Amino acid sequence: EAGVAQSPRYKIIEKRQSVAFWCNPISGHATLYWYQQILGQGPKLLIQFQNNGVVDDSQLPKDRFSAERLKGVDSTLKIQPAKLEDSAVYLCASSLGTGALNTEAFFGQGTRLTVV
């Protein structure tokens, strides 16, 4: 079974530039999460989708971050404009989300963003 795919693996941009990350979840998974992980900390949830609807975006800095999940499959996370403090690993995860209770979430390898 293919895992959660993310691209790019690494990205370096200057502050005030824009950047986008892409995530392809496991086939059939209705729930998709985006996390931000700053060095030395645990992952912080940014947004959760159920199919193409947003379940929780309370921690998403909406003045600069946006995310979408068109057609309830792939998702993109965008930062515009980037700040130095956005340097982090951005993780995407997916879980079955329907039917059985409490299916585990599977994580991708993440995209490491460096803002200079």
Place this chain on the structure above:
Amino acid sequence: DAKTTQPPSMDCAEGRAANLPCNHSTISGNEYVYWYRQIHSQGPQYIIHGLKNNETNEMASLIITEDRKSSTLILPHATLRDTAVYYCIVRVARNYGGSQGNLIFGKGTKLSVKP
């Protein structure tokens, strides 16, 4: 905020059992206990989860106290490859509206397995 408390670090000798504690004294009746680990430069990996009964799989065992206020993850024979940060998470079974509960990570326990 995370609803769990874990020691920041632990050491374990290779081949011995690693017992990682977690406190979740405010856990609700509809919340499960999940364990994930994160090896350096990788995404978190699911280990095990449970509600109130002890659970075992090919990776680990999960012991949950009767009052559900704490749990212990047991790696029966730790190897060098088990060196990682281990996260204990409480997760609601299902949100109002039917969607899956989200995973709120704390700082975890950095387990170092030494030869």
